[in-house]
Amino acid sequence: MDVWTFLEVAAWALSALFAVLIIADWIRIDSTYDEDVLTSSREGEIEALTEEHR
Amino acid sequence: MAQTDIASPVADGMVHATKVGLVRVLGPAHVWALGVGIVLVGEYMGWNFAVGKGGAYAALIACWFAGLLYSCVAMIDSEVTSTVAAAGGQYTQAKHIVGPLMAFNVGLYLVFAYTMLEAANALTVGFLMETVAAMAGHEGLNPQPFIVLSILFLAWLNYRGVLATLNFSLVITAVAFVAILILFLGTAPWSDATPLRHAELMTDLPYGWLGVLAAMHFGLWYYLGIEGTCQAAEEVRSPARSLPFGTLAGIMTLVIAATLTWYVCVGLMPWEYLGQSGVPLFDAARMTGSTALLVLLGVGTLFATLASANGCINDASRAWFSMGRDHYLPAWFGAVHPVYRTPYRSIIFLVPIALVFALGAPLDQVVTFSILSGLLGYTFMPFNMIMFRRKWPLGSIKRGYVHPMHPVPAIVLILLCAVTFFAVFLGYGTQLIAMVVFYIVASLWFHLRRYRYVKRADQFTMPWPKPQGY
Amino acid sequence: MARYRPPAQSKLGQIVDVIVLLALTFGALYLPLYMGLAGRTASPSPQENPTWESLGQNEAMVERWNALGYADPTAAQDIITSRFDYSFGALSLIVMVVVVVGYFVLMFRLSDREYREVIAEKFGRE
Structure with missing residues (x-):
């Protein structure tokens, strides 16, 4: 097995690793937190506090 | 597992309904890295098709006219975004200034332009690995694992937090930019020993002035994506200052990089070859005969493609997230990761889409889809700007940056967009029509069906007075 | 003006909407390709x-x-x-101009109609 064939296998393995990391965390977060908390972000709330228009 | 106190209002000054939001951690250098990082890959591949479309001089004219187009884009975006500082960038601008349907379209332009560009970048990584393997004597390397790895690694990076993501972009973008400068210095244009042969290699315009118009299609490649800086608006520490600074510094960097790239490449290769090359700067390094430059530009190509894909994931997910948050898309996408503070579901959702296009669609189609979505977005901007100044004249709201000479940049931008539409028509007329039909069908779907899930007044989030004329 | 209250969307409805968008996207990309009308070389x-x-x-x-x-x-x-x-032919040029200009006219008109509703609800209540 030459170095390039090894790199191909390594790239597949790393891809699988990153996919597993993302999906595992996603499932953990979605089952730990309430949907209302996760989707509570509202646009422009920072501006309403820090900037005075008019 | 460390849990930050997500409900604390002192953490980032948020109160009201938001329990988990994006986090303001970025500085002007990150804005620069996001804008330039997405674009710089255009100097490493793609811009040279403008040479094929109209010859060497046509590519330079296209480079400068496209530079003018993007300077207008940068000025307009700087003014509007320094005032409308929310994730979603041009989408949020359109929502406040033009109206919901336009905003939905602009959001789709952004997501498609960036996701397609991401797929094109991943394809280029695969091609580069294949080329390097072949040069090292290994024929027939399978590029697929490298395509998949680059998308998944960058998605993971984006998932884990915006600061690390853009620090990564900052470093690799800087390396790729310096590589272009070193290549220019390496050819030593001032000395007698220079390998540049402009006098002998340059020819007349092979297609006449029609070729100059046609070259505008790929002239966009020199700068496509610089408008992505606006997507960071909700994550920079002081948007009113950082966004104009980062965006305008970015466009200046790119005009320099584009002109140097053109100068070196046309002085090293006959235009017929350059016009169809897959990796023009890498070829240019090859022509100098220096192994050090060859390695440097190889690394530069890899870094530029990764920086671009990285910025694309960041921008596409912000736009998709903002639309979900407003219920333009299913509300499920409007979620923020409580620890990493990223729009994690949008990032995850766009991964398989990027993979499908990177593994299944031909490169030129993917690129054209991206360019056309970008072009439709640029056409929207001047109208957006004129309406912005009309509905909220100077002085009625606080602007972070006011661009000079309004409405000249807006009018110049409209004219240049018209020229570019014609250029695209010359090569890809059918795709242009197909794209526009797609957006019309999607718009009707939104207007007639999807819009009923959207709360009306809640979309207007800026603390501004009532627009004039309403 | 009465405040508009949108219905809550079910999980299934959300999934259907995503599928519709994806189908449109792939259609726009692949249809010209299958019909052999892709770009000139x-x-x-x-x-x-x-x-x-x-x-x-x-x-x-x-x-x-x-x-x-x-x-x-x-x-x-x-x-x-x-x-x-x-x-190129004059006809195809005209078709392109009509499609692109028509698209933007449609966008701005429908958007403005929706925008007036937003502004009326947002500022009418104050």
Whole structure:
């Protein structure tokens, strides 16, 4: 097995690793937190506090 | 597992309904890295098709006219975004200034332009690995694992937090930019020993002035994506200052990089070859005969493609997230990761889409889809700007940056967009029509069906007075 | 003005909406491809027994072709002689203008209608 064939296998393995990391965390977060908390972000709330228009 | 106190209002000054939001951690250098990082890959591949479309001089004219187009884009975006500082960038601008349907379209332009560009970048990584393997004597390397790895690694990076993501972009973008400068210095244009042969290699315009118009299609490649800086608006520490600074510094960097790239490449290769090359700067390094430059530009190509894909994931997910948050898309996408503070579901959702296009669609189609979505977005901007100044004249709201000479940049931008539409028509007329039909069908779907899930007044989030004329 | 209260969307409805969007996207990308209408490519016009002179290449150019790995004119001539065809008909140009302009007119008009509703609800209540 030459170095390039090894790199191909390594790239597949790393891809699988990153996919597993993302999906595992996603499932953990979605089952730990309430949907209302996760989707509570509202646009422009920072501006309403820090900037005075008019 | 460390849990930050997500409900604390002192953490980032948020109160009201938001329990988990994006986090303001970025500085002007990150804005620069996001804008330039997405674009710089255009100097490493793609811009040279403008040479094929109209010859060497046509590519330079296209480079400068496209530079003018993007300077207008940068000025307009700087003014509007320094005032409308929310994730979603041009989408949020359109929502406040033009109206919901336009905003939905602009959001789709952004997501498609960036996701397609991401797929094109991943394809280029695969091609580069294949080329390097072949040069090292290994024929027939399978590029697929490298395509998949680059998308998944960058998605993971984006998932884990915006600061690390853009620090990564900052470093690799800087390396790729310096590589272009070193290549220019390496050819030593001032000395007698220079390998540049402009006098002998340059020819007349092979297609006449029609070729100059046609070259505008790929002239966009020199700068496509610089408008992505606006997507960071909700994550920079002081948007009113950082966004104009980062965006305008970015466009200046790119005009320099584009002109140097053109100068070196046309002085090293006959235009017929350059016009169809897959990796023009890498070829240019090859022509100098220096192994050090060859390695440097190889690394530069890899870094530029990764920086671009990285910025694309960041921008596409912000736009998709903002639309979900407003219920333009299913509300499920409007979620923020409580620890990493990223729009994690949008990032995850766009991964398989990027993979499908990177593994299944031909490169030129993917690129054209991206360019056309970008072009439709640029056409929207001047109208957006004129309406912005009309509905909220100077002085009625606080602007972070006011661009000079309004409405000249807006009018110049409209004219240049018209020229570019014609250029695209010359090569890809059918795709242009197909794209526009797609957006019309999607718009009707939104207007007639999807819009009923959207709360009306809640979309207007800026603390501004009532627009004039309403 | 009465405040508009949107219905809550079910999980299934959310999934259906995503599928609709995806179908539209893939349709727009692949339909022109399947119908064989994808972009024009440049086509070469090869000569018999080409020489560097007949291809219009000077000494500096020949040197570069050699360095790029094209040792003789026959190998390089497909690249050198290929040209795009930029001819077009007035009708297709008009169709493009109508489609693009019509699209933007439609966008701005429908958007403005929705926008007035937003502004009325937002500022009418104050």
